[in-house]
Amino acid sequence: MQPHTHPHEAATLPLKRPQKISPDLPIGVFDSGLGGLTIVRAMRKLLPQESILYFGDIARLPYGTKSKEQILRFSVENTQFLLHKGIKALVIACNSSASAAYDFLRRTSDLPVVDVISPAVEEALRVTRSGRIGVIGTQATIDSGAYQKALRAKNPKLSVVSAACPLLVPIVEEGAVPQKIQKAAVEHYLAPLKKHRMDTLILGCTHYPMLKKVLQAAVGPRVTLVDSARPCVAKLRAHLEQSGLAAPLKKRGRLHVFVSDLPRSFTRLGENFLQEKLGRVTVVR
């Protein structure tokens, strides 16, 4: 094998926003596809006055099976797209992107950047009693060790086990997989974690809240599931308030969804994630 890659090529791309930052601008959110709409759903509930530009990179989805270099590159391109549309803050609503690109994007962007990993880590630390924490995510997220490192940096005594669950994203994206198969897949991936006697399980992928019932049934009622949507939006709200960028509470914000492809199943699935009508959807190539 002779791989010729240029992992830091992405770092040469400009990441300056082209206009003055102001409270009237929307918040930019990106994900590899539709999973990030579970974050948007929480934003619509908790920050209803904020307008949102969402970019779902459906043409290149999923990210979680790809290399860190590739995910970093995709994440930078998505961020540039949103910056050029005009945003006041950026939400990385994809754990695979957060694990590969959060440090880079935070370092190189001059607006508030919120990811989904650090808020979930803080929430898990708040709820655990035993210090025994499980993490599930895509192959890329788990291989990156982002959750494991962030948890241990906060408290080296924590006992953390993790498992990559590659089939769970396709199961959610298909939207109509029988419970029996969902259950078999979830039980297969969670078996090694259950032996760990965790009291907290971090859902380290924005698709997984769609499988919450099956996941909770598999781990039993004593394990608390931590999903990043609410803690992520709470962190975003704090950022906006601190920087004087919160939108005035006048009216409900708009949601404009951009996608890099529009497969037939898009609307049904998207509205399932979002739990509201999708409204305006624009395809960009």
Add this chain to the structure above:
Amino acid sequence: MQPHTHPHEAATLPLKRPQKISPDLPIGVFDSGLGGLTIVRAMRKLLPQESILYFGDIARLPYGTKSKEQILRFSVENTQFLLHKGIKALVIACNSSASAAYDFLRRTSDLPVVDVISPAVEEALRVTRSGRIGVIGTQATIDSGAYQKALRAKNPKLSVVSAACPLLVPIVEEGAVPQKIQKAAVEHYLAPLKKHRMDTLILGCTHYPMLKKVLQAAVGPRVTLVDSARPCVAKLRAHLEQSGLAAPLKKRGRLHVFVSDLPRSFTRLGENFLQEKLGRVTVVR
């Protein structure tokens, strides 16, 4: 929804090969990822003297969940890449690409183009006794109706049923999914086809030969599975011989694999598909 797409924009791309066609040139093969290596495996066995340039578009994989326009665009880009490397014939080793782009690529390229759909259709017509044929594939392949149309064009009296099986590609790509889950997924997708009392089942995706045992067990011994690898290579051989482009039987041809991303699991999985060492692998972005 206001989708703004330009489905025929891809058609403006030049598809001329940059050099003179000759028997010494390799054969170009592309797929969305690794599935096409099941075709390469048959080529290495049946046409051992031929050299092969393989391109696997792992960065944008899978194709089967995406729109026809997007798959056409990706397929044209992959073909351009191979044409510029220098090839004497093109194999579209991906059913989703074949369903979206075969007609276009055959019409616009000036070298032999072989896909995986028409050879499998001819093989199915050869083996069926009852004229009751089943087809399984990705969402894109089944939605395109490519198999259904090609079969009925050959014989309007055929009774054809089809089913999209979105989870089977991720199951094969993961490489270590327990038999129990493979079996549950296969039985779920095949249930409506089994009622049809087919005697032939076309595996309309180059990943599916990896699940042959589970598929055969699910449909029973009376159903013949048709996989496109051998008929596709037979058609390619005929094309090469007719056009005087077959390589001389001097020595074993070379295989050079190009990929648009290189995830950690690549080598293990690729060698599983190919059943030989991968040799030289180059990442192109």
